[in-house]
Each structure stands twice: as structure tokens, then as C-alpha cells.
Amino acid sequence: MAANNVSLCLGKESDVIVVGAGPAGLSLARALAPSGLSITVVEKQELATLAQPPFDGREIALTHYSKELMQQLDMWGKVRADEIYPLRDAKVINGYSNYQLHFEQPTMARGKPASSLGFLISNHNIRRAAYEAVQPFNNVSFIAGHSIVNVKNEAANRIEATLDNGQILSGKLLIAADSRFSNTRRQLGISAQIHDFGRTVIVFRMRHTLSNQHTALECFHYGRTLALLPLEENLTNCVITINNEHADEILAMSPAQLAADITRQLKGKLGDMHLVSTIHHYPLVGVHANAFYARRSALIGDVAVGMHPVTAHGFNLGLSGVSILAKLINEAVRKGRDIGSQSLLAQYQRQHMPHTRILYHGTNAMVSLFTNDSPPARMMRSLVLRLSNNLPPVKKLISKQLTG
Numbered sequence: 001m002a003a004n005n006v007s008l009c010l011g012k013e014s015d016v017i018v019v020g021a022g023p024a025g026l027s028l029a030r031a032l033a034p035s036g037l038s039i040t041v042v043e044k045q046e047l048a049t050l051a052q053p054p055f056d057g058r059e060i061a062l063t064h065y066s067k068e069l070m071q072q073l074d075m076w077g078k079v080r081a082d083e084i085y086p087l088r089d090a091k092v093i094n095g096y097s098n099y100q101l102h103f104e105q106p107t108m109a110r111g112k113p114a115s116s117l118g119f120l121i122s123n124h125n126i127r128r129a130a131y132e133a134v135q136p137f138n139n140v141s142f143i144a145g146h147s148i149v150n151v152k153n154e155a156a157n158r159i160e161a162t163l164d165n166g167q168i169l170s171g172k173l174l175i176a177a178d179s180r181f182s183n184t185r186r187q188l189g190i191s192a193q194i195h196d197f198g199r200t201v202i203v204f205r206m207r208h209t210l211s212n213q214h215t216a217l218e219c220f221h222y223g224r225t226l227a228l229l230p231l232e233e234n235l236t237n238c239v240i241t242i243n244n245e246h247a248d249e250i251l252a253m254s255p256a257q258l259a260a261d262i263t264r265q266l267k268g269k270l271g272d273m274h275l276v277s278t279i280h281h282y283p284l285v286g287v288h289a290n291a292f293y294a295r296r297s298a299l300i301g302d303v304a305v306g307m308h309p310v311t312a313h314g315f316n317l318g319l320s321g322v323s324i325l326a327k328l329i330n331e332a333v334r335k336g337r338d339i340g341s342q343s344l345l346a347q348y349q350r351q352h353m354p355h356t357r358i359l360y361h362g363t364n365a366m367v368s369l370f371t372n373d374s375p376p377a378r379m380m381r382s383l384v385l386r387l388s389n390n391l392p393p394v395k396k397l398i399s400k401q402l403t404g
């Protein structure tokens, strides 16, 4: 860790203020860093946590496009090769039926030969890689262990942000990357559609005696869903989504009870199972901001669109937003233009939002159907899987979304 780019200062001017050093905020800081802009990243967690983020149970499915973006940002190579898990193919199951919608192993992705639908990398490894990727740049400084509590964007040329210790930061542009529950989005007066699914997602790793074949499995059982994300051949990340009122029953289970429960759900498909990680849980709340910018400010990552994880688009969309916005800002720097102009920020929204809206609403509609256990919905669920399996254009379209 370079110490010279860590500053705790009283009153600070920069070109860009980034609120939140999650994967999206750090990726944007890295994407802008070569332009020479002075960038201040504010993060409420301590610097030591950013440098060594703890395991948080999330395994992030990444598309081939996201891999390319992470390579460009010098993040991909910072994840150990044996901690990048190929996701060969994926199957979807409805209820207790044995019928499977199958997204086969591709031969091509983004015009190049490919042998996997995508890749899985643990969220903490992405965060660590993103933090390491900004370290060589002295124009990126961190204020860690403090939150932004207030934002003022009334002036024409500057935006101001106040920290919880009263310190005021000023910049030409402020980027909100402070999670789907963003306080900064609210401070900027940007409204959002917030959908509370009333469910909890519970994540943990299991080792098992039979191979997972590197195949992801999404089981839309009745009452709860179970997704299996293959890591090593005998190591799988399990993702349960369940109504909030039943989440505690799962969280109260002993490791042996949990292993027995998952084995039963899978009818022994992965053999004997045992828990090998801590268990983490997240509230299932989807968010789509109604605008991706305000005066001298823009939203990225989950602040702009916080997806239901079932279609694994969250950080993939975060990265594509980072790429779009960084290109526009870097171009403005090259041409000597204002990096916080309304026209630049409007262009970011025009290029990013059509895609996020479709995926956000499409995912929510799919979740509504596949968590509805009424008899007509069960029939519709089965029909949708069969149609998707048997209509090549539909299947191709979904596969393309998976590979990027």
C-alpha cells in the first residue's frame, strides 16, 4: 500500500470527489486516474479494510465484457488465477420438476473463442483488486473512516461535500457510489424506484463429494429459491432467497442442519455436503434511480441501479456505467472541456439508462413470476422455461446477456 496518496486534510479541493470506495467507486477512480485529474475518494470504512476486505459471502458472476473492462482497469490480473472460477454452463429448474432450461457452454463470446458463459470472483477479491489498481496513482487520494453527510450543488462551477467531522470538500464533479441505500442520491434530490422484495438472500460455501461440473443451477423451488454457483469442482457457493419471516429459521440452523437441508433440497445431487464458510445475509431491495445525474454530480454502481442478484447483472452494469462515464470524462479532459457539464452528464445517462431500465424491470418481472407459487403462476413458470428452451432467438438473447 502506498502511503503517499493517503491524506487526511482540512478543506480540500479536487477535480473529482468519489463517495464510496466499493467496487464501482474504485473502478471509476482507476478509470479516471490516467487523465491526471485530482481525485478524492471518501469511504466510511477504514483504509485497512479497503486494502484487505473480508470475505462477504458474495460470488460475483462476471461476463466476458466485464472481464475485458477489468483487464483494461488493471484489476483482472490482481486476482489470483485459482480464485477466478469459470462458469461453464447454467441450468434453471422450476418447482419440483426435473425439466431444465439449459444455457449450454458457449464456443464464442464477444467474437472470440470461449469455453465458459462467464466467471465467478468473490466480491472481496474484486474490492481488493480495485483498491490495489489505484495505488500507483498519486493523483488519487483517500479519506477513509469518514462518511459524506451533506452535499451542496447550488454553485454553477463547484460542488461541495461535507464529511461527518465537518471537513468540507469541493470539486468540479461529485460521483455518488455509496450503495443502493445511498444517502448522497437523496441529498442530490434524485428520486428512485425502490422495490423491497420482502425477501432475504443468504449466502455461504459448501464442500461436497460429487462434482458440480462447473454448472450453475438456479432452482426456483416453491417457497424459496436456491442458486448454486460452482467454484471448484467440489466447492459451491449456495444462495438461498426466502421470505423475510422464514430467513431466521435458516440462519438459526447449525452447520450440520444447514448441510442436511441443502442436500435434501438438491435430492443428494452433490453428494455429502458440509459448510466451509461463514454465512452472510442481505436484504433483497432493488433500486433504479430516476436520473443518473444532477448538477455537477453523477450516480454509478448500485446507486444508479441496484439489481436483484438472480440475473447476476449488478456489478456487470456497474462496470459498464463506469466505462461509459469515464470515456466521456477522459475525452472532456483531452479536449479541455468542463468535466462536470450538464451535456456530458446527460450523455452518460442517455448511453447507460436504456440498458439498465430493461434489465432492471425485466429481472423484477421474472422474479415476480418465479416467486409466485399460485397454480396459474406455476403453469406459466413451466411454460416460460419450455418456450425459452425451444425458441432459439429467445435463448440466444438470454445467453448473450449472460456472456455480455
Ligand SMILES: Cc1cc2nc3c(=O)[nH]c(=O)nc-3n(C[C@H](O)[C@H](O)[C@H](O)COP(=O)(O)OP(=O)(O)OC[C@H]3O[C@@H](n4cnc5c(N)ncnc54)[C@H](O)[C@@H]3O)c2cc1C
Pocket: 019, 020, 021, 022, 023, 024, 025, 042, 043, 044, 045, 058, 059, 060, 061, 062, 123, 146, 147, 148, 149, 177, 178, 179, 180, 183, 184, 201, 203, 282, 300, 301, 302, 303, 307, 309, 312, 313, 314, 315, 316, 317, 318
Ligand atoms: C448476494 C449478492 C450476490 C450478488 N451477485 C452478483 C453477481 O453475480 N454479479 C453481479 O454483477 N453482481 C452481483 N451482486 C451485486 C454486486 O455485489 C453489487 O452490484 C456491487 O457490489 C455494487 O458495488 P458498489 O460499489 O456500487 O456498491 P457497494 O459495494 O455497496 O459499495 C458502496 C461503498 O460506499 C461506502 N459508503 C456508503 N455510504 C457512504 C458515505 N456516506 N460516505 C462514504 N462512504 C460511504 C460503503 O462503505 C461501501 O464501501 C450481488 C449482490 C449480492 C448482495
